[in-house]
Amino acid sequence: MIPACRLADLPRGEAFRLDVDPPVSVFHTDDGELFAIDDTCTHQDASLADGWLEGCEVECPLHASKFDLRTGAVDSPPAKLPVRTHEVAVENDMIYVRLSTEAPNLPPCVSARLAGGPA
Amino acid sequence: MVGASLAGLSAARSLRKQGFDGRLVVIGDELHRPYDRPPLSKEFLAGALGEAELALEAEGEDLAAQWLLGARATGLDHVARAVRLADGREVRADGFVIATGAVARTLPGSAGLAGVHTLRTLDDARALRDELARGGRLVVIGGGFIGAEVASTAYALGLDVTVVEAAPTPLAGPLGAAMGAVVSGLHADHGVRLLCGVGVKGLSGESRVDAVLLEDGRSLPADLVVVGVGAHPCVGWLEGSGIALDNGVKCGADGRTSLAGVVAVGDCANWYDPRAGHHRRVEHWTGARERPEAAVATLLAGGAVEPGVPRPPYFWSDQYGVRIQFAGHAAEADSVTVEAGTADDRDVLAVYRRDGRPVAVLGMNQPRLFMRARKQLAAAVS
Numbered sequence: 001m002i003p004a005c006r007l008a009d010l011p012r013g014e015a016f017r018l019d020v021d022p023p024v025s026v027f028h029t030d031d032g033e034l035f036a037i038d039d040t041c042t043h044q045d046a047s048l049a050d051g052w053l054e055g056c057e058v059e060c061p062l063h064a065s066k067f068d069l070r071t072g073a074v075d076s077p078p079a080k081l082p083v084r085t086h087e088v089a090v091e092n093d094m095i096y097v098r099l100s101t102e103a104p105n106l107p108p109c110v111s112a113r114l115a116g117g118p119a
Numbered sequence: 120m121v122g123a124s125l126a127g128l129s130a131a132r133s134l135r136k137q138g139f140d141g142r143l144v145v146i147g148d149e150l151h152r153p154y155d156r157p158p159l160s161k162e163f164l165a166g167a168l169g170e171a172e173l174a175l176e177a178e179g180e181d182l183a184a185q186w187l188l189g190a191r192a193t194g195l196d197h198v199a200r201a202v203r204l205a206d207g208r209e210v211r212a213d214g215f216v217i218a219t220g221a222v223a224r225t226l227p228g229s230a231g232l233a234g235v236h237t238l239r240t241l242d243d244a245r246a247l248r249d250e251l252a253r254g255g256r257l258v259v260i261g262g263g264f265i266g267a268e269v270a271s272t273a274y275a276l277g278l279d280v281t282v283v284e285a286a287p288t289p290l291a292g293p294l295g296a297a298m299g300a301v302v303s304g305l306h307a308d309h310g311v312r313l314l315c316g317v318g319v320k321g322l323s324g325e326s327r328v329d330a331v332l333l334e335d336g337r338s339l340p341a342d343l344v345v346v347g348v349g350a351h352p353c354v355g356w357l358e359g360s361g362i363a364l365d366n367g368v369k370c371g372a373d374g375r376t377s378l379a380g381v382v383a384v385g386d387c388a389n390w391y392d393p394r395a396g397h398h399r400r401v402e403h404w405t406g407a408r409e410r411p412e413a414a415v416a417t418l419l420a421g422g423a424v425e426p427g428v429p430r431p432p433y434f435w436s437d438q439y440g441v442r443i444q445f446a447g448h449a450a451e452a453d454s455v456t457v458e459a460g461t462a463d464d465r466d467v468l469a470v471y472r473r474d475g476r477p478v479a480v481l482g483m484n485q486p487r488l489f490m491r492a493r494k495q496l497a498a499a500v501s
Binding site: 044046047049050051052061062063064074077078080108 | 132155158162167168169172175177178404405408409433435442444486487489490493494
């Protein structure tokens with residue numbers, strides 16, 4: 001498990017971006033639930049932690065794709081592929097994340113950059 | 120469905136989502152399945168994104184539609200409930216969604232001159248990308264978003280770039296003069312020449328362009344010219360159909376047109392904005408994605424649904440590695456305040472207000488603050 005941040009430092013309605021590669025974000029919903037998903041939108045390079053959080057859904061700040069925080073599924077295009085979900089635990093007021101071992105669905109530009117192609 | 124780009128696809132999806140299980144025909148004048156246009160001036164033009172990645176349809180997505188691609192609509196016969204195609208075919212239907220988009224404006228006298236490009240379609244972008252790869256001197260006519268994005272991409276590819284803008288400040292329409300100057304300052308930051316307040320008299324060259332001639336007598340040598348001077352709605356094919364046209368297809372606040380059983384969406388549609396009290400034709404990607412839902416509901420309900428208040432229009436642009444985001448209407452503002460960052464550092468969050476109330480917001484490399492401000496704006500106008 002990777003420590004993310006203190007629960008007290010993550011108010012409801014906010015997100016915390018964990019600087020792993022690729023980055024993962026922890027969302028604290030208005031109902032008090034915690035979810036962790038891949039931070040990078042699968043459509044184009046944008047951080048979902050900067051997105052519009054509503055219920056159990058986050059809307060990408062760039063092109064308004066929506067992802068279900070519980071499943072990672074695309075609720076609204078233009079994204080076509082889901083984000084991964086990651087296990088979240090809280091111990092002694094500290095939020096921990098266990099990273100998924102699945103392969104991430106990164107947007108084409110980011111995949112190309114990681115593969116050493118043109119940015 | 121007349122039009123097979125983002126607005127047409129979104130309308131087709133909305134029809135199925137809202138329970139329409141009848142026959143659905145999508146007519147598109149391009150040969151391509153629906154693709155995403157914004158990357159055409161950016162990642163696709165730079166060679167970082169291929170054609171497969173532009174596809175808007177998900178793998179395995181099946182809308183159970185009949186696609187008539189490469190088929191140009193030439194007329195709408197309201198009485199016979201039919202769309203006429205250029206090849207003589209007729210498509211009959213009970214309801215019609217008009218989503219024919221817009222076409223890039225050209226420069227008079229530039230037809231047939233090699234090296235002169237507009238950028239609207241995938242085919243345009245392929246042709247321009249191939250020519251950009253050869254390098255040389257590029258003159259971009261028009262300092263709007265398309266022109267600025269092409270300049271930024273060409274600069275990154277190593278071309279010598281000059282942007283010519285007829286107005287004193289580029290982007291003054293969408294962003295206001297003050298912020299238009301800040302955003303267009305990105306050109307000079309990167310050594311791209313920006314000439315403002317000077318019109319273009321014409322182009323010189325025999326079979327291929329060799330220079331852009333300005334109205335003040337200057338001549339700018341050019342190996343390649345991109346004309347980015349806006350677009351006009353593709354509605355010529357509707358003339359004589361009886362549908363009301365005024366800067367596109369004139370629509371109500373729910374997408375309805377003057378003809379029963381016909382709605383219009385996307386760049387070709389001039390929707391009534393109940394908040395502003397007048398019609399507005401919005402040429403944004405987001406409008407093409409979001410508005411078809413309301414228009415389709417109108418079509419299926421025969422106009423019996425009450426339209427909701429649309430979110431403030433939103434658009435983005437990527438230039439020289441800076442992400443520019445804007446929501447609302449700059450023209451309504453009587454003041455603009457920089458609330459975070461600085462204009463010099465190109466990381467501003469600026470809020471536009473009228474009588475103290477927010478009417479628009481601009482962000483440059485401020486995605487998180489921009490999202491917050493955009494939410495506040497949506498709450499303020501709803």
